[in-house]
Amino acid sequence: xxxxxxxxxxxxxxxxxxxxxxxxxxxxxxxxxxxxxxxxxxxxxxxxxxxxxxxxxxxxxxxxxxxxxxxxxxxxxxxxxxxxxxxxxxxxxxxxxxxxxxxxxxxxxxxxxxxxxxxxxxxxxxxxxxxxxxxxxxxxxxxxxxxxxxxxxxxxxxxxxxxxxxxxxxxxxxxxxxxxxxxxxxxxxxxxxxxxxxxxxxxxxxxxxxxxxxxxxxxx
Amino acid sequence: xxxxxxxxxxxxxxxxxxxxxxxxxxxxxxxxxxxxxxxxxxxxxxxxxxxxxxxxxxxxxxxxxxxxxxxxxxxxxxxxxxxxxxxxxxxxxxxxxxxxxxxxxxxxxxxxxxxxxxxxxxxxxxxxxxxxxxxxxxxxxxxxxxxxxxxxxxxxxxxxxxxxxxxxxxxxxxxxxxxxxxxxxxxxxxxxxxxxxxxxxxxxxxxxxxxxxxxxxxxxxxxxxxxxxxxxxxxxxxxxxxxxxxxxxxxxxxxxxxxxxxxxxxxxxxxxxxxxxxxxxxxxxxxxxxxxxxxxxxxxxxxxxxxxxxxxxxxxxxxxxxxxxxxxxxxxxxxxxxxxxxxxxxxxxxxxxxxxxxxxxxxxxxxxxxxxxxxxxxxxxxxxxxxxxxxxxxxxxxxx
Numbered sequence: 001x002x003x004x005x006x007x008x009x010x011x012x013x014x015x016x017x018x019x020x021x022x023x024x025x026x027x028x029x030x031x032x033x034x035x036x037x038x039x040x041x042x043x044x045x046x047x048x049x050x051x052x053x054x055x056x057x058x059x060x061x062x063x064x065x066x067x068x069x070x071x072x073x074x075x076x077x078x079x080x081x082x083x084x085x086x087x088x089x090x091x092x093x094x095x096x097x098x099x100x101x102x103x104x105x106x107x108x109x110x111x112x113x114x115x116x117x118x119x120x121x122x123x124x125x126x127x128x129x130x131x132x133x134x135x136x137x138x139x140x141x142x143x144x145x146x147x148x149x150x151x152x153x154x155x156x157x158x159x160x161x162x163x164x165x166x167x168x169x170x171x172x173x174x175x176x177x178x179x180x181x182x183x184x185x186x187x188x189x190x191x192x193x194x195x196x197x198x199x200x201x202x203x204x205x206x207x208x209x210x211x212x213x214x215x216x217x218x219x220x
Numbered sequence: 221x222x223x224x225x226x227x228x229x230x231x232x233x234x235x236x237x238x239x240x241x242x243x244x245x246x247x248x249x250x251x252x253x254x255x256x257x258x259x260x261x262x263x264x265x266x267x268x269x270x271x272x273x274x275x276x277x278x279x280x281x282x283x284x285x286x287x288x289x290x291x292x293x294x295x296x297x298x299x300x301x302x303x304x305x306x307x308x309x310x311x312x313x314x315x316x317x318x319x320x321x322x323x324x325x326x327x328x329x330x331x332x333x334x335x336x337x338x339x340x341x342x343x344x345x346x347x348x349x350x351x352x353x354x355x356x357x358x359x360x361x362x363x364x365x366x367x368x369x370x371x372x373x374x375x376x377x378x379x380x381x382x383x384x385x386x387x388x389x390x391x392x393x394x395x396x397x398x399x400x401x402x403x404x405x406x407x408x409x410x411x412x413x414x415x416x417x418x419x420x421x422x423x424x425x426x427x428x429x430x431x432x433x434x435x436x437x438x439x440x441x442x443x444x445x446x447x448x449x450x451x452x453x454x455x456x457x458x459x460x461x462x463x464x465x466x467x468x469x470x471x472x473x474x475x476x477x478x479x480x481x482x483x484x485x486x487x488x489x490x491x492x493x494x495x496x497x498x499x500x501x502x503x504x505x506x507x508x509x510x511x512x513x514x515x516x517x518x519x520x521x522x523x524x525x526x527x528x529x530x531x532x533x534x535x536x537x538x539x540x541x542x543x544x545x546x547x548x549x550x551x552x553x554x555x556x557x558x559x560x561x562x563x564x565x566x567x568x569x570x571x572x573x574x575x576x577x578x579x580x581x582x583x584x585x586x587x588x589x590x591x592x593x594x595x596x597x598x599x600x601x602x603x604x605x606x607x608x609x610x611x612x613x614x615x616x617x618x619x620x
Contacts (some may be wrong), residue, residue, distance in 0.1 A: 036574075057573070065580060065597070072548065072578045072601055075608025079549075079567050079579035089568040 022191025033073045035096035040083045041103030045071035055156050056073050084108045087116035093106030095121040104128040105161040118216050127211040132204040167210040178217035185211045245303035245341025246296050249373050257369050263359040270373045271339025272296050276323030285379045288330040289387030289394035298330040304510045315595050321605035333366040335519050337512035344512040356442035358429035363526045366399045382403050388412035388591035393526050400539040408546040408609035413555050413591045415562035417527035425465055426520040429458030433513045442514050444463035455513040456504030463503045468554040468587035536569035547577040548605040556586040583593040
């Protein structure tokens with residue numbers, strides 16, 4: 001996958017202000033209204049709520065009981081489940097989009113999960129924290145510690161995140177399993193998209209997180 | 221060595237129970253010869269009656285009716301003092317003022333199932349053709365039969381669509397049957413600690429219970445009523461065995477451990493030395509005071525036959541195809557009678573059917589019975605689910 005194939009992103013109301021998280025707004029913008037969406041690892045249902053305001057039929061899977069309870073309290077259709085073990089039970093093409101927002105790094109088998117996302121949904125939207133982000137690199141390089149950020153505050157021994165990757169790593173995985181990247185966006189520390197005319201290594205360095213709209217590649 | 225003590229006879233005479241069978245202390249809906257109940261076994265049951273309780277008021281647009289489905293040995297007295305035992309309603313933790321299912325907001329209906337012994341027509345009722353107790357002449361009934369009878373009751377009450385159908389265990393089976401048979405009539409469904417089919421292990425336990433009843437010399441091939449007796453020992457044993465399946469090893473251990481009952485040392489007899497033994501004997505003997513042995517046979521059989529997928533070519537998702545009902549499925553971690561895996565299978569089928577479903581597993585060591593106990597997390601989920609469904613249905617501000 002080369003940088004040139006990455007499509008531009010326009011008109012995203014990103015930023016740390018407002019009711020919804022920047023990456024959620026970006027994800028919501030990628031979903032066509034009226035679609036059916038499965039949010040894997042939906043947390044407390046913030047993204048699902050945002051999608052519902054846009055007329056999107058959303059369902060969720062969440063591992064934590066507290067998260068499920070909060071979602072149900074908001075009137076969302078969420079089931080308790082584990083992305084690693086439960087996705088196999090979902091039929092092919094059950095959803096228009098399957099979203100994995102800030103959850104990939106907490107799965108045991110990211111590759112299998114990714115393959116399942118694109119089996120269940122015609123498209124997948126994946127966002128994750130970029131371990132190639134300059135602050136991360138600096139903490140390891142200068143401090144000699146496993147990096148911790150505002151968004152990833154847990155220490156190495158009590159974190160649920162077990163499979164960190166960089167934007168570059170993720171792109172390589174997509175290539176390997178023949179996944180097509182329809183759109184990719186790196187968001188900086190303030191939730192703003194990193195300018196697209198910059199080279200790929202800049203994304204990998206200055207993107208605090210990556211957001212990718214994926215579809216099945218040729219022959220899938 | 222002391223004498224071998226068996227299960228004591230019931231303290232309450234069978235008069236109380238037999239009175240409730242045909243003349244219950246609740247409302248009764250009677251269906252005459254013109255409205256038979258068509259049973260799965262091919263027989264038309266007629267006439268028949270359904271005993272039921274209601275709490276709260278039906279609103280003007282008849283959109284706030286909640287049907288509660290009781291479990292195997294429950295009845296219509298869900299939230300009021302039981303007329304035979306004098307104990308509180310069996311689900312007053314969930315149903316009642318200030319509870320998640322509050323009569324202030326909902327019109328709550330709970331009926332005794334067909335085949336029961338608390339006022340709905342069942343094997344303990346008088347067969348109008350003979351003037352004698354039905355006994356084993358009563359036709360075998362199924363969960364769909366129970367639901368069909370409930371639907372006739374709901375029709376009579378002038379309710380087109382139920383806002384919610386709620387139940388646990390056998391009640392949960394009825395909830396699922398309601399949604400599969402009458403999807404348009406169920407706006408939301410709360411199915412707790414249940415399954416879409418009775419497992420081989422569960423059928424095995426039921427068979428054990430039935431054999432205990434049938435082995436009692438007082439059973440007389442189901443004809444004990446004519447002799448004025450009741451196979452209370454067999455039924456109590458059945459209840460004891462069943463009761464173990466409703467609990468968990470951890471809960472039993474926490475409650476009783478190996479502690480002795482009113483003694484320091486073992487008596488070297490078959491008295492109830494252990495607390496857990498006296499507890500089970502008490503459970504058995506108090507059960508026979510309020511329940512009919514033949515009814516126990518019929519209702520366990522109905523659960524055994526239950527298999528929604530079998531009615532839809534073996535494909536569970538087909539049972540719920542295109543369904544609009546909002547589902548909430550709840551299971552408990554220590555429930556080994558209806559383990560979480562069964563709820564998950566249901567949720568997967570509902571997902572495959574594009575149904576709107578929520579599912580939560582609740583962590584508890586209290587076993588299957590947890591749905592009847594004070595488990596705040598379960599109440600929070602139930603309340604929230606009904607509130608959000610109420611909001612979607614325009615019952616704003618009225619949700620529990």
